[in-house]
Amino acid sequence: MCGCSVMCELYLLAGQPNVGKSTLFNALTGMHQHTGNWIGKTVATAKGRCRRYGADCMLLDLPGTYSLDARSNEEQCARTQILSGDANAVIVVCDACTPQRSLTFVLQVLEITSRVVVAFNFADAAAKRGMHLDFDHLQTLLGVPVVAVHARKKQGLEQLMQCAKTVSARQEADPRAAAQMHLVASLTGTAPLSRALAAREIVAKVCTYAPMTHGSAHADHWILHRRWGKLLLLVLLGIVLMVTIFAANYPSEALARLFFTMQTPFTTLLRMLHLPPAVIHALVQGVYRTVAWVLSVMLPPMAIFFPAFSLLEDCGYLPRAAFLLDRPFARCGSCGKQALTMCMGLGCNAAGVMGCRILDSDKQRRMAIATNALVPCNGRFPMLIAVLTVFFSGGFLGAFGAAAMLCGCILLSLGVTLLSSAFLDRTFFHCEKTAFTLELPPYRRPPVLRVIVRSFADRTLRVAGRAAAVAAPAGLVLYLLSNLRTGEGTVLSLCTRALDPIARCIGLDGVLLAAFLLAFPANEIVLPVALLGYAGGGTLSEMTSYAALHEILVQNGWTQETAICFLLFALFHWPCSTTVLTIKKEAGSIGWTVLSVLLPTCIGIALCGLVHLVFRILS
Amino acid sequence: MREKLLPQLSMGQGGKVLDVSANSDISERLIELGFLPGNHVKKLYGDRTESICAYRIAQSCIALRREDAACVRVQCDV
Numbered sequence: 182m183c184g185c186s187v188m189c190e191l192y193l194l195a196g197q198p199n200v201g202k203s204t205l206f207n208a209l210t211g212m213h214q215h216t217g218n219w220i221g222k223t224v225a226t227a228k229g230r231c232r233r234y235g236a237d238c239m240l241l242d243l244p245g246t247y248s249l250d251a252r253s254n255e256e257q258c259a260r261t262q263i264l265s266g267d268a269n270a271v272i273v274v275c276d277a278c279t280p281q282r283s284l285t286f287v288l289q290v291l292e293i294t295s296r297v298v299v300a301f302n303f304a305d306a307a308a309k310r311g312m313h314l315d316f317d318h319l320q321t322l323l324g325v326p327v328v329a330v331h332a333r334k335k336q337g338l339e340q341l342m343q344c345a346k347t348v349s350a351r352q353e354a355d356p357r358a359a360a361q362m363h364l365v366a367s368l369t370g371t372a373p374l375s376r377a378l379a380a381r382e383i384v385a386k387v388c389t390y391a392p393m394t395h396g397s398a399h400a401d402h403w404i405l406h407r408r409w410g411k412l413l414l415l416v417l418l419g420i421v422l423m424v425t426i427f428a429a430n431y432p433s434e435a436l437a438r439l440f441f442t443m444q445t446p447f448t449t450l451l452r453m454l455h456l457p458p459a460v461i462h463a464l465v466q467g468v469y470r471t472v473a474w475v476l477s478v479m480l481p482p483m484a485i486f487f488p489a490f491s492l493l494e495d496c497g498y499l500p501r502a503a504f505l506l507d508r509p510f511a512r513c514g515s516c517g518k519q520a521l522t523m524c525m526g527l528g529c530n531a532a533g534v535m536g537c538r539i540l541d542s543d544k545q546r547r548m549a550i551a552t553n554a555l556v557p558c559n560g561r562f563p564m565l566i567a568v569l570t571v572f573f574s575g576g577f578l579g580a581f582g583a584a585a586m587l588c589g590c591i592l593l594s595l596g597v598t599l600l601s602s603a604f605l606d607r608t609f610f611h612c613e614k615t616a617f618t619l620e621l622p623p624y625r626r627p628p629v630l631r632v633i634v635r636s637f638a639d640r641t642l643r644v645a646g647r648a649a650a651v652a653a654p655a656g657l658v659l660y661l662l663s664n665l666r667t668g669e670g671t672v673l674s675l676c677t678r679a680l681d682p683i684a685r686c687i688g689l690d691g692v693l694l695a696a697f698l699l700a701f702p703a704n705e706i707v708l709p710v711a712l713l714g715y716a717g718g719g720t721l722s723e724m725t726s727y728a729a730l731h732e733i734l735v736q737n738g739w740t741q742e743t744a745i746c747f748l749l750f751a752l753f754h755w756p757c758s759t760t761v762l763t764i765k766k767e768a769g770s771i772g773w774t775v776l777s778v779l780l781p782t783c784i785g786i787a788l789c790g791l792v793h794l795v796f797r798i799l800s
Numbered sequence: 801m802r803e804k805l806l807p808q809l810s811m812g813q814g815g816k817v818l819d820v821s822a823n824s825d826i827s828e829r830l831i832e833l834g835f836l837p838g839n840h841v842k843k844l845y846g847d848r849t850e851s852i853c854a855y856r857i858a859q860s861c862i863a864l865r866r867e868d869a870a871c872v873r874v875q876c877d878v
Contacts, residue, residue, distance in 0.1 A: 616826035
């Protein structure tokens with residue numbers, strides 16, 4: 182990334198969780214790392230170059246840790262980076278609202294290196310709560326520069342970079358003023374307790390505050406209410422899903438029509454390039470139509486879901502959800518933070534698996550990794566929405582019915598996650614007890630417009646781009662499979678026929694099972710593959726409305742039973758290839774990876790088989 | 801001036817931390833989070849059975865389970 186890594190100075194951004202390191206990192210580098218108002222948002226280190234504010238350096242954004250005692254993987258990672266001595270300076274980001282805790286961390290970093298700049302974020306929020314920090318005095322006490330910054334408004338950054346440059350010139354052996362050195366040394370011991378007491382002593386010297394009520398106390402009275410809290414959580418989930426379904430329908434159809442009209446100019450363009458007719462046919466009927474299908478089904482729901490979710494995450498609701506859900510998770514041997522990894526899984530299972538790093542204990546982490554694929558990711562969401570809209574939005578309830586069922590799907594996957602966690606807990610971990618702490622950060626008003634724009638530009642478009650990149654070659658392969666003829670039909674039809682008997686046992690059909698298998702690289706393409714298989718003629722029909730989709734599915738023998746089994750199997754089957762690779766990396770064992778693939782698959786097969794059985798008994 | 805374990809505080813009640821029992825793997829984490837002898841703590845919210853509760857400590861809000869919070873001894877406010 183930086184060709185001149187020898188000449189460039191390297192600064193580390195360290196600090197406790199949720200003090201705004203990533204926001205500061207984005208402000209300094211102009212990059213767009215995801216930020217959110219909750220602990221453990223950043224799980225991997227990010228690297229970027231800063232050429233603003235009078236500096237030219239590399240910045241490394243470390244994951245937030247409460248200490249450097251190397252109890253968890255992230256702490257180990259942060260500690261190794263600081264100890265390695267590669268960095269020219271360490272910028273310790275602190276939250277001015279919780280000075281005592283922040284300073285404990287600063288003292289610990291100071292035990293390792295003296296090339297430290299302390300950056301205090303959220304000083305304005307602290308002032309609002311009646312707290313005032315004397316930064317000059319603090320600077321004298323610590324012997325390193327202390328700078329007040331406002332990461333979101335990009336204030337104080339020039340001074341910060343200036344200070345970083347100054348301390349990086351210090352020699353490690355070069356002592357700070359002897360008196361200050363002595364002060365820090367006398368105050369600080371290596372034990373956590375003496376370190377924390379020293380931090381409190383410093384805070385008592387530099388901080389004056391008028392006792393005031395906590396800002397979010399009033400909101401939390403209702404949000405964490407012992408009776409209404411969980412209900413509110415359910416209602417919020419329902420609203421987000423409902424808005425997604427309602428608002429996605431029309432843009433989805435419009436987009437499909439747009440792609441359909443664009444097909445003629447696209448063909449003309451290919452003809453002008455003098456490509457052979459067979460290639461043009463393959464590109465238009467295979468590649469173009471598959472990509473068009475995937476994008477028009479996927480883009481609108483994602484464009485609505487991601488910003489809505491980002492807003493919830495920015496204002497600080499997610500840790501509250503973890504709090505509310507802790508009890509059921511605790512009963513299954515896990516903890517409320519697993520709910521956070523499941524929320525990430527709603528976006529992308531691979532991201533969810535990586536997010537499992539926020540869990541402190543190895544046991545909980547491995548359980549959360551194995552069960553993450555039980556949450557429908559955005560690749561599966563649109564097909565759930567499409568089938569729900571087509572089959573279950575009739576009647577007077579209309580789209581409400583579909584939304585309620587989607588909500589039901591999410592709750593089902595939550596329930597199955599809990600049950601399988603309990604199963605794993607009892608079989609593999611023998612109910613071993615683990616400790617759990619969760620910080621509930623103060624609510625912060627998210628910059629609404631910026632969140633919407635950024636989540637659309639960064640997440641939605643990137644996810645859609647990835648889907649299109651997978652869908653294009655997959656479309657070509659499918660086109661070939663469904664057009665290469667052997668004696669008894671196309672290759673695709675041979676496959677589907679072979680799978681048919683197995684698939685019938687679980688209420689699906691050969692085409693659908695083949696579609697799920699072929700969609701291993703990306704779940705987005707399940708429905709297009711299925712439609713291609715149904716069409717048989719080798720081309721994907723144009724999808725201009727949900728009514729047309731309904732017609733095709735019913736013509737091919739779909740009933741309520743098929744729809745329900747399809748939904749269940751879409752919820753519970755093997756994770757996609759990216760997720761499997763991530764699981765292998767994160768869990769670090771092949772056995773656990775195999776388990777993570779088998780677990781959802783077996784659950785899906787069992788549930789579908791059960792539904793099939795019930796329908797057979799009823800009829 | 802009664803002594804209690806942290807989970808035994810009633811909702812909304814506060815107290816001064818006396819000590820954190822050292823023989824628990826969570827005690828160091830609790831100390832980092834601000835549960836220091838002398839700091840003031842207040843029980844804020846809990847779920848129905850109070851198996852997990854949120855406490856105000858050192859200007860932040862921390863949720864702890866009953867068994868983890870039990871290693872903190874407090875002196876109740878009068």
